[in-house]
Amino acid sequence: MLKMQVLEKEARPVLAVDIGGTKIITAIITADGQVLAEACQPTLAGEGVPAVIGRLFSAIDNLLQQNSLKTSHLRGISLAVAGPIDSKRGIVTVSPNMPDWHDVPLREMIRQRYEGETFLVNDASAAALGEHRFGAGRGINDLVLLTLGTGIGGGIIIDGRLYGGAGGAAGEIGHMVIDVNGPACGCGRRGCLEALASGTAVARETIKRLRQGEKSSLAAMVGGRLEDITAEKVGEAARQGDGLAQDVLSRAAKYLGVGMANLINIFNPQMIILGGGMANIGAPLLDPARQVALAQAFPIAAGAVSIVTAELGEAAGIYGAAAFAFGNDRR
């Protein structure tokens, strides 16, 4: 339990929430990045919007109660969610990991229930801000972050601030088409980076090739249940020398490298940060991706960029949501 006075508004901590496809992380975070309390529960997104909203309310209620906090102790409540956000209206327009979410007025729902200031930000944008303030991107003015997970998200820091664009929906880098004749993407386009290099794409490609009869240690690794194959397992098999796994990853890495070269040519960033579960695969994915990116981009821009892995892990979202509430000013 936290001992909390009613501080000046600017000095109060933020209740930060990261609503992911599999879990809801909640935390109390101070302006200097101290996590005073943290909790986690399953999202169970398949149960539908009202059920998830109910669990979200419970998660916030519990964290407040367990720490004897009231809304008046807080700077505000700040939510990170996947998908393009309408930040003017505080609406989650669509959310890739929660297929039945369409135009959910999440900010207003939270504001009405808790009667405090409420913030809503895209999860990958939050991760970029989190890494910029507290992680791999500290002191870096111009950076681009990619979250390599089930999907591929993006966040853009320009001149030390999160770049949101006209309506807060900027940064959908996973939905940059790099192969106009490529596989269909969940967003309706073809050949998006996400459709070629996400965890879902890697697993799908591996399963397809196994079903076509290619040999791999992966079949035994999942006891023949091919649908249990994940990008993480493909990474594990690749590290153990599995040829199919290595080939699938090196193809995904090539696409990732092409996408990063695009970003280097467009943004001339100081840094690209790679986060999300797939970044944990490490060398078999990231080394060839880095090589392709640096070989393809204009030398002047390739020479200026560091391509690094994220430091905050899955906490980047809550750190970033908190930072977003504390103010998107240059640090």
Added chain:
Amino acid sequence: MLKMQVLEKEARPVLAVDIGGTKIITAIITADGQVLAEACQPTLAGEGVPAVIGRLFSAIDNLLQQNSLKTSHLRGISLAVAGPIDSKRGIVTVSPNMPDWHDVPLREMIRQRYEGETFLVNDASAAALGEHRFGAGRGINDLVLLTLGTGIGGGIIIDGRLYGGAGGAAGEIGHMVIDVNGPACGCGRRGCLEALASGTAVARETIKRLRQGEKSSLAAMVGGRLEDITAEKVGEAARQGDGLAQDVLSRAAKYLGVGMANLINIFNPQMIILGGGMANIGAPLLDPARQVALAQAFPIAAGAVSIVTAELGEAAGIYGAAAFAFGNDRR
């Protein structure tokens, strides 16, 4: 001849230069965008770097002399050039329209000869800044400009300022790969937007299809000299109902639309400005491109963007070079 006192430095005009593949435009421009004098001469880029530098010096000398100006009357000299610029060192690293330009220290050459403040900026970045301050993008905080010409250049305005990235090389949007298996690009990659939708790409594709035996009014239009076919002529033929010309343009338009959808998803811009000679083709190119872009991008971002044509024509570069010298602050 201009009557010019030695004004306070901030109030003095800029001598702006746009060094293009075919011509060098020079102008004297005030902070509020008045063009006090202007001149133009051929670049004759084929004669090599020293010859072009010599003509550049003459062009500046003549403009100063004809208007009885000395460097001390000026805020500075500001140069716009195609290709990625190393803005820290003032070097033109490569320049697509002047193939023998490699690491030319243009800013220092001008500074040494004229002994005043000297600025160097990419031509499409200058065009973006010019359109932002004096053209189609006035009052728009977040915009992306594409110059559709021999190549495809880009310029990015964020929060009312030209975005240069780590070293001033940002904005190479023409070298965003959208078809990873596409045709080779001059930059060494495959399937860059420039390789698919530039004037060069349109002319090349048209000539190729004519040589393969397709019928078109274009062959007669150029008196059988297929190598004289330009994107502008393809546009003219398309407006007159030529089927081949219409098909080539609609394919280029599709690629342009895919590229713009990428930009809309990444930047969530308020505006995309299309400039350069190919933008003059108008409806046969721009209407289908706009349709593809708005249909493919996320609705929240597609709904926020206006896709418009540039207003300043080929003067955008000198206006932008001048604006760059006057200071890249928010207006």
